[in-house]
Amino acid sequence: MLSAKFAPAERQWTVCLPLTPDDSELLPLTLPSALTHTSAATPILLLAVGGDPKSWQQIAFTSPRIELALVTKSTDPWQAALRELPPHHAERDLLLLRPGIEVPPGWDTRLALVMERQPAIAAAVPLCDSTSLIALLEASTVTQNNFERVDLFLRAYAPRLDGEIPSLFSGCCYLRRTALQILAPEIAAHPAMAAGEWCQWLAQAFREWGWSTTACHHLYVLDHAPDRRRHDMCAIEASEEARLQERAHPLLGLRMAVREFLDRGDPAPTEAANPKPIQLHVAHSWGGGLDYWIRQYCANDQIRDNLVLRSIGTWGAFGQRIGLYRSANMDRPLRYWDLGLPIRATATAHLQYQAILREIIADFHVEAIIVSSLVGHALDVLATGLPTVILAHDYYPFCPAVVIYFGEVCTACDRQRLAACFASNEQNRFFRNADADEWLGLRRRFTKLAQTDSVRFVVPAPTVAHHWQTLVPELGNTHFTVIPHGLDFAPPRLPNPPAGDKLRVVVLGSLAPQKGRALLEKLWPLIAAQVDLYLIGCDEDGEIFRGQPGITVIPRFDHAELPAKMAEIQPDVGLLLSIWPETFSYTLSELWLFGLPVVATNLGSFADRIEDGVSGFLCEPYPEALADRLLAIAADRACLIPLRTWATTFRHRSVADMIADYHALIPLPAFSAARYLSPPGPLPIESTEPHALHVDTRVPFSEVLREFGEYAGRKLIDTPRLRPWQKRGLAALLRLILSTAIKLSRLRVKAA
Missing domain, CATH: 4.10.860 (DNA Excision Repair, Uvrb; Chain A)
Incomplete structure (x- = not known):
C-alpha cells in the first residue's frame, strides 16, 4: 500500500518506580493505574533497591510493559533513580513515581506538556493531598470516587497554571533530563539521602542554575499511604518559603471551587474534561462531489470536531473572502475575512492568508488539516507544520483545467502544452486570467510543499495516484495512501424492469463538459431508435436535449426523492460518460446501491472499480464503442442478469470506516498541547458576520x-x-x- 502514517515528534520520558522491600505492599496500589493511564509509548521501569530479585521478577512478569532493573550500588531509591538508570533510559526525561500513588488518565503526558511549554522548568509535580504544599483537600476526605471526579474537574476547569513551589514532591515528580545532566557531577558526588532531602536539595540546585520547580494546578494524584511517607515532606512544610506561601496560598481559590463541586454532588464533567481534537477542512464553495464528501465526513465524525475553511468569490477571483464554518453547512460563519489582495486561482504565498491561518490555528486549537481544494486559497496552508492531508478529489492545482483532459487524458504537461491548454482547451475555463508561466511557478512550490514530512496525499482510487505520479514524478510512491470514500446511502433495491421495446437508460447527475455532454450529443443519434434516455440532475447542461423524442430531462431533484424517481422510471441500466479520469464517482456507487447494472467509460476510477462483464461494462470513451454496447444490451437483455445479481449484493463501505482510516493516517494524542494547555470553550453560536442576508454560494x-x-x-x-x-x-x-x-x-x- 502506498501509505505512511504521520509520526509527530514528542518528548521522550521514562516512568520510574524506585522500590525497596518496604514498598512491596504499596506497589499493587500504584501499578494498575500506571499501566492503564500511562501513554502507550512510555516505558515503565521498576528500579529495585535490595530485596529478593525473584519477587521483583514475578511482579515485572505481570505485564510486558514493565521493565525491571536491579540496583547494585545505590543505597536509597532516589539515589538509584538519579545514578543507576539503565543506559537506554539515561537520555530520557525521568518521571519518578512512589509506590502508593495512584495516577489519573494521561498523567505522564500532561506533565510532559507542561515541560514542553515551559523550557525554564526543571521539575513539575501534580497536586496531592499528602502534603499541604500542594494539597487540594483533607487527605482523609478523599475517596476513590472523589479522586476521579476531582481530576476530571481540574481537567475541565482548572486554569493551566504552573505555580512555583520551593521543593519537589517525593510522591510524583517529572524531571527534565537537560537539567539533570547539568547537575550530574554534583549528583554523582552527593551522599545517600532520604527522599524529602533529595527533593529539597534538587530544587535548590535547580534554582542556582536558573531553573524552577512547579506544581501543576490541573493534575491530581491520590496517595494511598499519606501517613507512611508524610515525614518525607515535613521538613519542607516547615521551611520559611513554605510558611510564606501558605499565608496566601495560590491554591485557595481552586480548593474552594473543588470543595463546592464535591459538596453539590455535581456530575463529573466528563465531556468538558475530554475536548475533541479539532480538524480543519480546506475547500472551495462550488458544491459537487467534493462538498458531498465534506458533509458526509463532518456529519459522521464522532471523535473529532471538524471546522471548514472555505474560499468565496466569483469567476476571475475565487478567493475574495475566506469564511470559517463550524461544519460543512455554509450558514453563519464563525469568522470571515475579506482579502485585501483577492486570490484569482491559488496564491503561491499570501501574507494576509498566512495571518488568517495563524489566527485559526491558535484560537481554535487546530491539530490537523485536510485539504480538499486549494481553489481560492494559498499554498501557505501546506506549510503550517501541522499534519496535513491533501485529498485528491481531482488534479488541481497541477492542472488548471482540474480534470487533466486536453483532447485526451493528459500524460505530460510541459510549458508548451500548458500554454496551448490556456489558449484552446474547453476544459480550462475557470482561470482565464492566469497564464502558463504563472502556473509553472505554482506547480513548483506545490510540489516542494507536498514532499515535506508534514504532508501526505490521499487518493480515493489507485488510478488517481498513478496519474499524479505520471504527471509529477517527484512526488514518489510513498506519498500516497488509498482511502476509498464511504457512503451511507441505502435506497431500496430496484425490482427487475418490465419487458419493453426500448432499453431504459438513466444518466444520473451532471452533464458538464467533463461529464460527457458532447459525447452524449454524438452518441444519442446512434442509439435513439432502441433507447429511452432519462437525464436526472443534469442541471442547465441538459437543456440542449430537452424536447428530443425519447429523452426525459429532469434538471434538478431533491436527493431524498431520488429513490422514488428511480422506481418510477424503472431503468435497465445506468450510463456513466465522463471523459476525464474520475477520482471516485459517487454516482457509480449510487447506481450500484439501486441494484442497477452500469455502462461506463474505461477511465480513472471506473476502471479501478468496475470489473468488465462482472460488475459493469467498460467501453472506450467514443460514441461508437458506447453505442455498440448499448445496442447489444438492447438486443439481448439477458446479458444484464449476472450484472444485476452482482449489484444486488453490493455493499458500500461506510462513512465511519472511511473516517477511521483518516484517523489512523493522522493519529492525534489523547492529550495534546492544543487541547490540554489551552482547552477550547464551546464554539460561538453567533457570528461576527454583519450582513442581514447569508447566501450558500454553492447553490445555483x-x-x-x-x-x-x-x-x-x-x-x-x-x-x-x-x-x-x-x-x-x-x-x-x-x-x-x-x-x-x-x-x-x-x-x-x-x-x-
Whole structure:
C-alpha cells in the first residue's frame, strides 16, 4: 500500500518506580493505574533497591510493559533513580513515581506538556493531598470516587497554571533530563539521602542554575499511604518559603471551587474534561462531489470536531473572502475575512492568508488539516507544520483545467502544452486570467510543499495516484495512501424492469463538459431508435436535449426523492460518460446501491472499480464503442442478469470506516498541547458576520433568486405597513423582475 502514517515528534520520558522491600505492599496500589493511564509509548521501569530479585521478577512478569532493573550500588531509591538508570533510559526525561500513588488518565503526558511549554522548568509535580504544599483537600476526605471526579474537574476547569513551589514532591515528580545532566557531577558526588532531602536539595540546585520547580494546578494524584511517607515532606512544610506561601496560598481559590463541586454532588464533567481534537477542512464553495464528501465526513465524525475553511468569490477571483464554518453547512460563519489582495486561482504565498491561518490555528486549537481544494486559497496552508492531508478529489492545482483532459487524458504537461491548454482547451475555463508561466511557478512550490514530512496525499482510487505520479514524478510512491470514500446511502433495491421495446437508460447527475455532454450529443443519434434516455440532475447542461423524442430531462431533484424517481422510471441500466479520469464517482456507487447494472467509460476510477462483464461494462470513451454496447444490451437483455445479481449484493463501505482510516493516517494524542494547555470553550453560536442576508454560494444563482422571491413575497404579505394595493403592486413587480433575472441567468452564452 502506498501509505505512511504521520509520526509527530514528542518528548521522550521514562516512568520510574524506585522500590525497596518496604514498598512491596504499596506497589499493587500504584501499578494498575500506571499501566492503564500511562501513554502507550512510555516505558515503565521498576528500579529495585535490595530485596529478593525473584519477587521483583514475578511482579515485572505481570505485564510486558514493565521493565525491571536491579540496583547494585545505590543505597536509597532516589539515589538509584538519579545514578543507576539503565543506559537506554539515561537520555530520557525521568518521571519518578512512589509506590502508593495512584495516577489519573494521561498523567505522564500532561506533565510532559507542561515541560514542553515551559523550557525554564526543571521539575513539575501534580497536586496531592499528602502534603499541604500542594494539597487540594483533607487527605482523609478523599475517596476513590472523589479522586476521579476531582481530576476530571481540574481537567475541565482548572486554569493551566504552573505555580512555583520551593521543593519537589517525593510522591510524583517529572524531571527534565537537560537539567539533570547539568547537575550530574554534583549528583554523582552527593551522599545517600532520604527522599524529602533529595527533593529539597534538587530544587535548590535547580534554582542556582536558573531553573524552577512547579506544581501543576490541573493534575491530581491520590496517595494511598499519606501517613507512611508524610515525614518525607515535613521538613519542607516547615521551611520559611513554605510558611510564606501558605499565608496566601495560590491554591485557595481552586480548593474552594473543588470543595463546592464535591459538596453539590455535581456530575463529573466528563465531556468538558475530554475536548475533541479539532480538524480543519480546506475547500472551495462550488458544491459537487467534493462538498458531498465534506458533509458526509463532518456529519459522521464522532471523535473529532471538524471546522471548514472555505474560499468565496466569483469567476476571475475565487478567493475574495475566506469564511470559517463550524461544519460543512455554509450558514453563519464563525469568522470571515475579506482579502485585501483577492486570490484569482491559488496564491503561491499570501501574507494576509498566512495571518488568517495563524489566527485559526491558535484560537481554535487546530491539530490537523485536510485539504480538499486549494481553489481560492494559498499554498501557505501546506506549510503550517501541522499534519496535513491533501485529498485528491481531482488534479488541481497541477492542472488548471482540474480534470487533466486536453483532447485526451493528459500524460505530460510541459510549458508548451500548458500554454496551448490556456489558449484552446474547453476544459480550462475557470482561470482565464492566469497564464502558463504563472502556473509553472505554482506547480513548483506545490510540489516542494507536498514532499515535506508534514504532508501526505490521499487518493480515493489507485488510478488517481498513478496519474499524479505520471504527471509529477517527484512526488514518489510513498506519498500516497488509498482511502476509498464511504457512503451511507441505502435506497431500496430496484425490482427487475418490465419487458419493453426500448432499453431504459438513466444518466444520473451532471452533464458538464467533463461529464460527457458532447459525447452524449454524438452518441444519442446512434442509439435513439432502441433507447429511452432519462437525464436526472443534469442541471442547465441538459437543456440542449430537452424536447428530443425519447429523452426525459429532469434538471434538478431533491436527493431524498431520488429513490422514488428511480422506481418510477424503472431503468435497465445506468450510463456513466465522463471523459476525464474520475477520482471516485459517487454516482457509480449510487447506481450500484439501486441494484442497477452500469455502462461506463474505461477511465480513472471506473476502471479501478468496475470489473468488465462482472460488475459493469467498460467501453472506450467514443460514441461508437458506447453505442455498440448499448445496442447489444438492447438486443439481448439477458446479458444484464449476472450484472444485476452482482449489484444486488453490493455493499458500500461506510462513512465511519472511511473516517477511521483518516484517523489512523493522522493519529492525534489523547492529550495534546492544543487541547490540554489551552482547552477550547464551546464554539460561538453567533457570528461576527454583519450582513442581514447569508447566501450558500454553492447553490445555483437561479435557486438563490427563487428563494429570495419566496422570502420577499412572504414579507410583503405579512407587513402591516403597506396597504393591500401596494402589496399587490410590489408583489407583481417583484415576480416580473425575478422571473426575468432567472431566465437571463440560465442563458448559455457561446463564445464567438
